[in-house]
Amino acid sequence: MTTFTTLPLNPVKSTAPFVVAFGAALVVSSALGTTVPLKDWTSIPVGVSRGAFFSLDVVTSTGPSVVNLVTAATNTPAESISRLRVLSGLTADQVGRLLGVSRRSVQNWVAGNAMALQHEEQVSRLLSIIQSLPGSTADERRAALLDSRSGQSLFQQLLAQRGDASRVQTRPLSVGERIAL
Amino acid sequence: MTVTDGVVAAGCGNLRQGDIVDHPTLSFADGSSADLGIAILSQTCDVVQESKTRCLVAPVISSDDNVLRSARKGRKPLHLFLAPENGTDPQPCVVDMEQAKSVLKSELEGKPIKAQFAAVASGAHAAQIGARVGRAFNRFPFPDEVYPFFEKLRARVQSKAGTPSVFGQVIDLVDDLRVGADQWVSPARELKLYVVVAMELLLPREDFDPGWVWGIERVEGVKAGETLSSLSLNRVCELILANLGRDTTASSMLWAQFGECLVNELLTPNLNSEVGSCRAEVLSDIEMTYRQYQRTESLDLEVLSGPARS
Numbered sequence: 001m002t003t004f005t006t007l008p009l010n011p012v013k014s015t016a017p018f019v020v021a022f023g024a025a026l027v028v029s030s031a032l033g034t035t036v037p038l039k040d041w042t043s044i045p046v047g048v049s050r051g052a053f054f055s056l057d058v059v060t061s062t063g064p065s066v067v068n069l070v071t072a073a074t075n076t077p078a079e080s081i082s083r084l085r086v087l088s089g090l091t092a093d094q095v096g097r098l099l100g101v102s103r104r105s106v107q108n109w110v111a112g113n114a115m116a117l118q119h120e121e122q123v124s125r126l127l128s129i130i131q132s133l134p135g136s137t138a139d140e141r142r143a144a145l146l147d148s149r150s151g152q153s154l155f156q157q158l159l160a161q162r163g164d165a166s167r168v169q170t171r172p173l174s175v176g177e178r179i180a181l
Numbered sequence: 182m183t184v185t186d187g188v189v190a191a192g193c194g195n196l197r198q199g200d201i202v203d204h205p206t207l208s209f210a211d212g213s214s215a216d217l218g219i220a221i222l223s224q225t226c227d228v229v230q231e232s233k234t235r236c237l238v239a240p241v242i243s244s245d246d247n248v249l250r251s252a253r254k255g256r257k258p259l260h261l262f263l264a265p266e267n268g269t270d271p272q273p274c275v276v277d278m279e280q281a282k283s284v285l286k287s288e289l290e291g292k293p294i295k296a297q298f299a300a301v302a303s304g305a306h307a308a309q310i311g312a313r314v315g316r317a318f319n320r321f322p323f324p325d326e327v328y329p330f331f332e333k334l335r336a337r338v339q340s341k342a343g344t345p346s347v348f349g350q351v352i353d354l355v356d357d358l359r360v361g362a363d364q365w366v367s368p369a370r371e372l373k374l375y376v377v378v379a380m381e382l383l384l385p386r387e388d389f390d391p392g393w394v395w396g397i398e399r400v401e402g403v404k405a406g407e408t409l410s411s412l413s414l415n416r417v418c419e420l421i422l423a424n425l426g427r428d429t430t431a432s433s434m435l436w437a438q439f440g441e442c443l444v445n446e447l448l449t450p451n452l453n454s455e456v457g458s459c460r461a462e463v464l465s466d467i468e469m470t471y472r473q474y475q476r477t478e479s480l481d482l483e484v485l486s487g488p489a490r491s
Contacts, residue, residue, distance in 0.1 A: 091387055093385075093387065097467065142391070146389065148384075148390040148429045148431075151427055153429065155388060156381075166305075169308075172316040173316070173481070175355045176338060176349065177254050178255065178358075178479065178480060178481045179334065179335055179358070179480065
């Protein structure tokens with residue numbers, strides 16, 4: 001299946017499992033569909049540059065397909081973030097966590113502050129993921145993102161893929177050890 | 182633990198906090214020598230810093246299994262427990278920080294390094310050693326009067342620690358128990374207990390699945406007719422464990438109830454003139470704010486040891 005869309009983007013309606021790439025290659029199944037074992041999937045990292053067409057290669061367990069999406073050549077960070085929030089129904093805090101920044105950073109972008117290239121790319125990828133979700137409204141896409149019936153929701157999987165800084169604050173004892181002193 | 186055949190370099194440039202140096206002729210306040218070696222207590226950056234001329238050290242003490250176990254569990258904060266990050270050889274040891282003293286770094290130069298516990302200077306294990314050293318000196322002085330309030334919680338943990346009890350297993354999943362108060366100096370304190378859990382186990386409420394409903398379809402192990410608010414502490418622990426790795430919204434709801442049960446069953450019964458009220462909040466590590474962190478202290482019951490216990 002090949003779907004080509006132009007902005008304003010209509011959501012790609014599909015109930016079939018899909019694979020998306022966000023940061024490191026991420027493999028997920030449809031948030032509303034059956035979970036497919038990771039070993040059944042392959043994924044291809046997506047190269048995205050601002051103002052250009054990009055391809056999101058979608059490989060399902062039944063074969064590859066490609067969803068070509070278009071980024072808005074004239075999108076400012078503020079417009080991209082606003083679009084992301086409108087399409088997904090996510091809060092500024094949730095968007096911030098997906099991008100590894102604070103809620104204040106998200107608000108600053110919406111207020112017109114410049115965005116680093118890496119974040120522009122992440123926003124573009126996120127937009128493509130959101131648009132690929134089943135559902136035609138923000139509420140439906142949000143529900144698909146947060147569906148936790150199979151364990152971790154797609155939202156949580158995206159968070160987990162982002163990775164964290166290494167932990168440097170540590171406790172000398174576990175909670176159990178401390179209480180049981 | 183890395184056993185090294187090396188010696189202390191000029192300026193102690195190759196020493197790290199927690200290293201054991203052979204220096205049997207060094208004597209300490211109680212007149213004893215350091216036959217088993219001395220441990221470096223100074224922070225690594227200070228040890229290697231050329232501008233620093235002295236280094237804080239303390240003797241390794243002879244320790245049987247009981248001393249080792251007690252030190253590992255932190256029962257005597259001034260007994261520093263040093264162990265390898267992985268494996269058991271060579272044996273862990275205990276350092277008596279009560280006898281700490283500073284020595285000239287030049288005095289250590291050329292002495293054999295017997296062991297190096299932190300394989301990586303800026304690694305997690307190095308941080309753990311630093312935290313254990315720090316715990317001896319930087320614990321918040323909770324008032325002794327507050328200690329009885331936590332007695333039931335303490336007794337429950339002591340009786341369940343090391344057993345496969347569901348409560349013990351769930352406590353091990355808790356990242357931190359922090360306590361805050363409206364004030365600590367006078368009776369009638371209003372306490373708040375923060376149960377901090379990793380975000381992988383406890384979702385922020387805005388991340389909850391909007392389609393989630395309580396019931397056997399979404400909560401593993403729940404019985405027909407059981408409601409969330411009716412769960413006992415033991416039962417909610419059972420369900421938390423049963424739902425690990427499953428529906429994260431269900432898991433999050435159960436954790437919230439865990440906090441309620443913890444207060445209702447183990448803390449509220451001990452309310453007294455010193456502690457007038459106690460509430461609990463279960464939150465994930467990404468939800469606790471720096472402001473909350475600054476106004477709370479990790480619940481370390483050793484700091485509550487009053488004169489009656491010493």
